[in-house]
Amino acid sequence: MTDTPAQGIRARNRAALEEEILAVATRHLARSGAAALSLRAVARDLGLAPSALYRYVASRDDLLTLLIVRAYNELGDAVDAALAAVDDGVDTPAATAARAEARFRAITSALWQWARAHPHQYALIYGSPVPEYHAPAERTTPAGTRVQAHLLTVLRGLACSDAGAQTDEAGPAATAAVATRALASLLDDPLVRSAGLPPTLLLRGLGAWNLVLGTVGCILFEQLGPDVPDDPDAYVTATTDLALELVRAPR
Amino acid sequence: MTDTPAQGIRARNRAALEEEILAVATRHLARSGAAALSLRAVARDLGLAPSALYRYVASRDDLLTLLIVRAYNELGDAVDAALAAVDDGVDTPAATAARAEARFRAITSALWQWARAHPHQYALIYGSPVPEYHAPAERTTPAGTRVQAHLLTVLRGLACSDAGAQTDEAGPAATAAVATRALASLLDDPLVRSAGLPPTLLLRGLGAWNLVLGTVGCILFEQLGPDVPDDPDAYVTATTDLALELVRAPR
DNA sequence: TGTACATCAGTGAACGCGCGTTCACTGATGTAC
DNA sequence: TGTACATCAGTGAACGCGCGTTCACTGATGTAC
Numbered sequence: 001m002t003d004t005p006a007q008g009i010r011a012r013n014r015a016a017l018e019e020e021i022l023a024v025a026t027r028h029l030a031r032s033g034a035a036a037l038s039l040r041a042v043a044r045d046l047g048l049a050p051s052a053l054y055r056y057v058a059s060r061d062d063l064l065t066l067l068i069v070r071a072y073n074e075l076g077d078a079v080d081a082a083l084a085a086v087d088d089g090v091d092t093p094a095a096t097a098a099r100a101e102a103r104f105r106a107i108t109s110a111l112w113q114w115a116r117a118h119p120h121q122y123a124l125i126y127g128s129p130v131p132e133y134h135a136p137a138e139r140t141t142p143a144g145t146r147v148q149a150h151l152l153t154v155l156r157g158l159a160c161s162d163a164g165a166q167t168d169e170a171g172p173a174a175t176a177a178v179a180t181r182a183l184a185s186l187l188d189d190p191l192v193r194s195a196g197l198p199p200t201l202l203l204r205g206l207g208a209w210n211l212v213l214g215t216v217g218c219i220l221f222e223q224l225g226p227d228v229p230d231d232p233d234a235y236v237t238a239t240t241d242l243a244l245e246l247v248r249a250p251r
Numbered sequence: 252m253t254d255t256p257a258q259g260i261r262a263r264n265r266a267a268l269e270e271e272i273l274a275v276a277t278r279h280l281a282r283s284g285a286a287a288l289s290l291r292a293v294a295r296d297l298g299l300a301p302s303a304l305y306r307y308v309a310s311r312d313d314l315l316t317l318l319i320v321r322a323y324n325e326l327g328d329a330v331d332a333a334l335a336a337v338d339d340g341v342d343t344p345a346a347t348a349a350r351a352e353a354r355f356r357a358i359t360s361a362l363w364q365w366a367r368a369h370p371h372q373y374a375l376i377y378g379s380p381v382p383e384y385h386a387p388a389e390r391t392t393p394a395g396t397r398v399q400a401h402l403l404t405v406l407r408g409l410a411c412s413d414a415g416a417q418t419d420e421a422g423p424a425a426t427a428a429v430a431t432r433a434l435a436s437l438l439d440d441p442l443v444r445s446a447g448l449p450p451t452l453l454l455r456g457l458g459a460w461n462l463v464l465g466t467v468g469c470i471l472f473e474q475l476g477p478d479v480p481d482d483p484d485a486y487v488t489a490t491t492d493l494a495l496e497l498v499r500a501p502r
Numbered sequence: 503t504g505t506a507c508a509t510c511a512g513t514g515a516a517c518g519c520g521c522g523t524t525c526a527c528t529g530a531t532g533t534a535c
Numbered sequence: 536t537g538t539a540c541a542t543c544a545g546t547g548a549a550c551g552c553g554c555g556t557t558c559a560c561t562g563a564t565g566t567a568c
Contacts, residue, residue: 185476230432302548
């Protein structure tokens with residue numbers, strides 16, 4: 001009477017339960033890690049018989065895949081929001097180096113905040129792989145490349161501005177050759193190709209990103225001890241400066 | 252008659268079985284990962300009753316701890332050997348910047364070679380933590396800090412040479428303050444303290460190391476795809492150059 | 503509007519599995535006199 | 536050198552557990568006429 005349901009009761013229930021399953025599974029993931037994720041435990045938490053879950057999920061591995069995609073998308077949303085905030089009210093459409101740097105800072109900061117808030121989800125997508133599980137690439141890649149696509153445009157922003165296009169002249173010529181050879185497949189990827197980056201800049205961009213990921217892992221997984229560093233936020237910011245130094249360096 | 256056994260039959264058998272248990276467990280680790288490590292499976296492989304293992308190992312977690320310590324020590328041995336090769340035949344005892352750089356390269360290269368050869372052991376010590384397991388620090392730390400101790404001396408070598416002692420003057424003064432505050436506990440650690448590093452150099456050293464660890468993880472865990480990069484050895488070498496740039500940069 | 507049938511959601515019991523850990527035990531190795 | 540006893544290594548059965556997955560089923564929701 002009040003509102004016309006576009007879908008019947010069943011469809012709505014189904015959508016709601018799908019959400020609830022993912023939510024509960026995410027909670028379990030956060031509590032005990034991916035390896036301990038159990039269909040029976042999730043069903044128990046939902047007040048369902050274990051067999052009922054098979055109406056929504058093909059198998060335990062399938063549930064893991066759903067969680068991975070969800071994690072990628074949550075991170076992607078967080079990064080999108082951070083970038084939108086940076087771009088807000090900017091009228092110069094031309095990508096300057098300063099803009100690119102600000103966007104890079106926004107990305108790393110959003111990554112860090114999200115990782116800090118969801119360490120197990122972070123471990124799921126950027127940590128060591130879950131044993132006995134292989135993610136089906138065709139399902140995870142679309143969500144998994146969202147952040148990387150942003151990074152590529154940032155890198156291009158850094159490349160195309162002040163220093164001109166021939167950034168690859170800087171540094172020893174051997175480096176360019178090494179980068180071209182070592183990253184051949186990656187340079188051939190359509191997404192990367194469309195960014196049109198000089199190989200050494202891609203190498204440096206990867207370095208900057210791996211520096212950030214390594215740092216986040218070091219903090220989150222407490223590889224130097226439980227209280228190192230004392231001020232993680234400041235430490236990540238300082239590390240972002242170092243990462244930017246890497247992609248700026250060849251000038 | 253031929254040789255005098257310093258220990259009786261029992262002691263020798265015990266030592267041998269201890270070794271064998273660790274060897275089999277390591278094999279299982281390499282095949283199915285830490286979370287799937289099972290005392291029963293190890294016992295089966297050794298032709299023993301499951302209960303027999305409890306003469307050698309207090310619990311499953313205890314076995315994991317042994318594996319972690321062993322992994323740290325194997326890596327430590329590999330790094331020691333690589334450093335010994337670099338130092339071989341060097342008569343100038345003074346630590347020059349060039350020597351320090353060569354030693355850093357030796358460390359990262361040894362790390363990469365070892366990680367490539369033993370990915371699961373690498374994941375055990377530098378990957379995301381094993382769920383439901385907390386390593387007892389007093390048992391893992393001695394082995395775990397071996398490599399880090401080498402890194403500290405390398406950093407000091409870079410600091411004390413050409414540029415003089417007051418490296419911290421370089422860069423914005425704010426950076427030094429941030430580093431001092433963010434890394435206070437670490438700077439207070441006796442091992443770090445004895446190296447006498449300026450805070451910003453420690454920050455940069457951590458960055459260099461995290462860049463390397465992030466890169467190794469990226470390759471090993473195939474975070475960019477199964478065939479990225481095409482030439483991992485060259486890629487790691489190129490990344491080591493970037494890492495060195497970070498610790499050299501403030502000059 | 504009402505009826506007959508198809509579809510779907512969820513149940514509950516069962517299968518077979520492997521796990522960590524305990525415990526009373528047998529037989530071999532060491533030790534003290 | 537030989538004997539009596541203590542120590543240790545390894546056995547085998549058992550405990551209780553949780554897991555993923557299948558299957559025949561009941562009852563509710565949808566659909567076609």
